Amino acid sequence: MSLTNYLVLAAILFTIGAVGVLVRRNAIVVFMCIELMLNSVNLTLVTFARASGTVDGQIMAFFVMVVAAAEVVVGLAIIMSIYRTRRSASVDDASLLKY
């Protein structure tokens, strides 16, 4: 058992989040997957903080959480307004940005 286990776990969680972003169409679920990716990064930060013997990593994780909270608020508001105009929360429906 070493700290590598945490890091590999974080990498796997990150990848699962990334794949989730790619395969899910519900904007809210996509958002949740992004949260998962952020969380896995937080785990990495905390692990490295412990390895290096400083709390700077924890502060980074703290800031990530704050930013994530702000991002969730704005992101969900955007999803709300998109839903209001398009009656859909599917990311595939907003596909006008193309050739």
Add this chain to the structure above:
Amino acid sequence: MNDVAIGTGEAVVFWILGPIALAGALGMVLSRNAVHSALWLVNTMLALGVFYVVQEAPFLGAVQIIVYTGAIMILFLFVLMLVGRDSSDSVVETLRGQRVAAIVLGIGFAGLVGAGIARATQDLPVTGLAAVQGGDTSNIQAIARLLFTRYLLAFEVTSALLITAAVGAMVLAHIERDPGTRRTQRELSRARFLTDRPQTLPGPGVYARGNSVAAPALLPDGRLAEDSFATGIEPQEVEQMPRPTGRAQLGTPDDALGTLDPAPERGQR
């Protein structure tokens, strides 16, 4: 730099909670229902919170559970309830090759990054945080000391970010109406009576045995009232209140109208 050994207890915790966190992540991606996804994610986050506590970051662990799991995920559920289910929950992939490519790339990415990290941190010494926290300096104090000195500027900027986010959310969610365009009660009433349906929409569970959101209202003839279907929930078969069905109980007007069977199309939808 003294290497701190990782205890057996921590290993046990990791090997129990690690699979649980993984299962939560996979469950979130794989479940059709967005509410289930949210709950699976809560599962993963709780496990991560425990990891934080184990890794000498009790403050972050608490914040993870309170803020993330408690506040943010509830916000998610709120929005889910507002938006409801729609076709995006379908399991059919519309983009050709997207799913296969995503999984292949995902496995490749995980393999590469995992291998890289494992190789790079194989012999990573664990310094531990005993030097900065412990004794009479708690974890919170250690964080605060750093946060309000070295990271003070970032901290202040964060407050600006939060204010901006709050204002932005209000702006985005707000529906602008010109002054004076708000309709009076008289106008609303008139508009309602001009429609096919002047009466109020039926509430859930009217004439039904239960009154949960899942139980749609019944029309007087016993059919389900589609107006009262809750979004995001399959309409259930409603257990009805007993009502007069026999010829003797109906009396003469029904006789005259020929409404002998009170619920001919019951449960048709």
Add this chain to the structure above:
Amino acid sequence: MPELSPADGLIASSWLLIALPLAGAAVLLLGGRRTDRWGHLLGVATVVSAFVLGLLCTVQLDGRAVDVDLFTFVSVGSLDVRAGLLFDPLSAVFVLLITGVGALIHVYSVGYMAHDPHRRRFFAYLNLFVAAMLLLVLGDNYVALYVGWEGVGLASYLLIAFWYERPAAATAAKKAFVMNRVGDVGLALAIFVLFAQLGTVSYAGVFGSVGLLTGGTVTAIGLLLLLGACGKSGQFPLQAWLPDAMEGPTPVSALIHAATMVTAGVYLIARSAPIYDLTPAARAAVLAVGAITLTIGAVAGCAQDDVKKVLAYSTVSQIGYMFLAVGLGPIGYVAGLAHLLTHGFFKAGLFLGAGSVMHAMDDSVDMRRFGGLASRMKTTFVTFGLGYLALIGFPFLSGFYTKDAIIEAAFDRGDGWGSLLGWVAVLAAGLTAFYMTRLMLMTFAGRPRWEPGVHPHESPPVMTVPMVLLAVGSVLAGFLLVVAFPLEEWLAPVFGAPTEAEHVVAPLTVSLLVTAAMVLGVLAAWVFVGRREVPVTAPVRVSPVTRAARRALYADTVNESLFMRPGQWLTRALVFIDNRGVDGAVNGLAATLGGSSSRLGRAQTGFVRSYALSMLGGAVVVAGVLLAVTVG
């Protein structure tokens, strides 16, 4: 070049000479139909008043060369062209010829074009021509001359194509324009060389310093100027446009293509005398051009059936005489210019007479359908006859004095070449007598061969009076210019005082020779044409010489096979290369890029998840490379 004196008196306002006809043209062209009723009168008035003004200026001139400085025309870098007029004896002579003959022809046109719905436009173009021609002869630098040169080219084009609804007229105008352009390029190049070598284009500046140039440069300038002169004057090898230009109305043929514009080449060479004096090679080229052209014109004139074409080839031939004269150098300038003036009179008169005949014959020009017109059109016959006698050099009429002077000058050159040129000129004089007598006989003598329904009648006085005046000029001009008021003395300030030439052949001998040739020509015409019945259609079985003469010695054929066909092949080849090669390459590149970009654009599906997938792919690549680098 005499000293220039500043403008004074009436000469200071000599710019009005140009401005009057120009204003007339502007009023008539811009005024539209409102001016239809009185437009021709305005056109006549401007030219007549220009003539009066020119006459008064000439009287005041008194042998000086007056420079009338107007304004700065072009000022670019070291090129500083003043718009100025040079009023000297030479230009005065031309001014009088242009405005005098021009005024008569304007009057004649009032009658000739009376029934044309576009008479106003006709007079506008005529006025434009007069203005441009006056600018050509009055400009005090080569650029002003060039502007006038192009102006008369434009007016000539517009007037040849006056009846533009006739394909023949439109084609002839285009031909004239293009062939003129060939010559104009030569003139433009000559001006460029002058500016590059001398830094000035004014006559005073050029003639003052042309002696500093090397012989080769001067010869090049002389040859380029000659090319320009050949184009404008219808000289070999650019003579083919002039006969075709007869498609224009007859007054145009009289004014532009006989009396004035086509003599601009002679003016150019005479004006550039200080340049040609320095280069015997260019002078020899002028001589050769003149001799060849006068022969070609005379031969071709013998076989034409179109009355205006006969006169046109006669013009070509007579201008050949003038070129021959000015090519002879100082001994010939005055002779050439005198012939130019008398030719202006009698050829204009002949053309007006031809116009009168055409007027009577319902615009027919086929001499084989004329005949016996002498009794029906007495005035025309008499005036035409006088012009005819003047042209063939009948003793003591205009042509006799001036043509003999040229032939004398040729013999006076003294060497073998001079004799050759003299004999060629004598021969051509005989041919001239032949074809002109043939014309007279076919038109006025013999039995009428008119088309059914044609009733010849004399023209109205507005047409006959100018003809009479020109006939008087034809008779007297030679005597006046050579004997009474010698042109030699008038032009002395320009070309130097007259010197008594050493005659190699006695003048009397020359006169007898020429007269003998003339009599032979007339007799031959009588034998071949007058004694017999003229066939109504041209005989087909004729000698090769006749056939060649009918085709004007194959000038058009030569031009077509030497220049037009290869030009067309070249054009076609270039168009093919341009379409397939250049355009193909450019279009192909564009199509390739466009196609590939639209195909690549398909990757932009608009689906966010596709974009995210490519981001993940990129991340995998980065991670892989990073790992490979670290491990490797």
